[in-house]
Amino acid sequence: MYPLTGVIRPYAWGSRTAIAELQGRPAPTEGPEAELWLGAHPGDPSTVPGPDGPVQLTDLIAGDPQGQLGGEIAETFGPRLPYLMKVLAADAPLSLQAHPDLAYAREAFARQEADPDAPKNYTDANHKPEMLVALTPFEALCGFRPPTVTADVIAGLDLPRLAPVVTTLRAGDLSEAVRLLLSWPTDDRKALIEDVVTAAGRIPADHPHTDSYRLALDLAGHYPGDPGVLVALLLNLVRLAPGEAIWMPAGNLHAYLRGLGVELMAASDNVLRGGLTPKRVDVAELLKVLRFEVLDDPLLHGAETEPGVTSWQVPVPDFELYRITLAENRPPLRLPGTGPRIILGAAGDVHVGEDHGIPVTVAPGEAAYAPASAGPLTAAGTGTIFIAAVPA
16 A cells, blocks of 8 residues: 555646645645546656655556556556546636547547647547546536427527527437537627627526526636537536536536536546637537437436445446545444555545555545555545545
8 A cells, every 4th residue: 555646737727725625735725726636647647655755656557567457457458557536626617528439539549640740639549438526516517408408598598690509409409509509600709609698697587597597607707709608508507416426428528617526537638628618629529529419317326335335336447436434433444446446535534554554544635545466455534535446
């Protein structure tokens, strides 16, 4: 077992208080802190203590894939940790985005690498399905809602030039509606969104779609002139209570809006953006990976496997997540999960260790790493931890 030190990424949409307060540091911080990366992604690998100073987790795994990952995981995924864990702190909306499936990511990355003039949409050949568990009240856009609902919302703005979008949605064609909005003439985008803001501001508070119009106003305030403001209205607006989760498979259009959460994903940084961002947008490529399906239930429902132990299982072999809550005076608990595990503290002080090793204390916002060779783990103390693992 090793104490694990992650890397904080300072994206502009990040919070100046959430991660710092979780870790017990002074807040507000000098700059935004958006994501705490915990894992072995080459973009920002975490470190563990070594005899001569910090050792990157990538190097630790590369030096002994069998011991660190276990034979089966090393054979399936190669000499790399299959997942990446994050603490995500959104103080402003993130981009509208989706991620490719594994087959398409491999094909697209190979095509991109073979052509030096190709747009650089992909950083690796892996997929990036992901899930998020809220630590605080959390808002997100996740998956398409029924297009007839969005048709009513956009029709309620009473803007004649949006009539083709309304007609397309009433016909159930999500793909064409997204294409129409994201390819809106550049010279009319600013005026269109200004008209949307004016119209949405006139909607009475008791209107049945008030939440949608307030969302449009909020997004337009952050991203004026961005047609993603209207694309966002096609998606489910999800409000998570602490402990609730959402699942974003390949092709799912989504955007985080605000809140603090634990995110777990396949170890990739492949992101295709469609708007609500100053970063690169490639509409044509995004349309190739999107799945234009209605998502009736965006929530990922966990299962309590025993008192204080919740498990979230997802339909990919790369990762699974557990939350363990240890009440005061509870006897030490044998932890679920095998293979390489990352343990993140969320509340209290929990001591995690091997059967015959020195335990590591994980306070809130701190983490530990256990290689496969560590074998079974036990937790003691009082508090809450999250465990990232690979399904057995």
